[in-house]
Amino acid sequence: MEKQKLQELLExxxxxxxxxxxxxxxxxxxxxxxxxxxxxxxxxxxxxxxxDEGFQENLRDAVSDFEVQHPKLSMAIQYVLDNLARMGF
Structure with a gap:
């Protein structure tokens, strides 16, 4: 179920x-x-x-890069990262 939720979040x-x-x-x-x-x-x-860690690192970098100009996008990326962490990725 969590993987389905993560797939939806990625979409x-x-x-x-x-x-x-x-x-x-x-x-x-x-x-x-x-x-x-x-x-x-x-x-x-x-x-x-x-x-993998490279993918997640790219997401983490994007969170800080987009915080000012694209705060909604930054929050969405952080939410995906949080869910990946909860799933053990």
Missing amino acids: ELHKELEQTSAVDESTTERLEALKADIGRFVKNEASLEEC
Whole structure:
């Protein structure tokens, strides 16, 4: 059940990323990288067990990067990270 919930959260986060507009090249690159990573999980090209430390580190970096310009997105990413931690990932 938790994995299904996490899958739903990743899908929601992916949609949020799709709707977020970037203001600079660095933010655009970070958004594109996150969309690609999360897109693999949403499209079931990667299993949730593949939520490795690199993926989670990218999410943690994004939380701090987006806090000011995209606070809603930052909170959504943090929520996914919290759920990954609860699941033992």
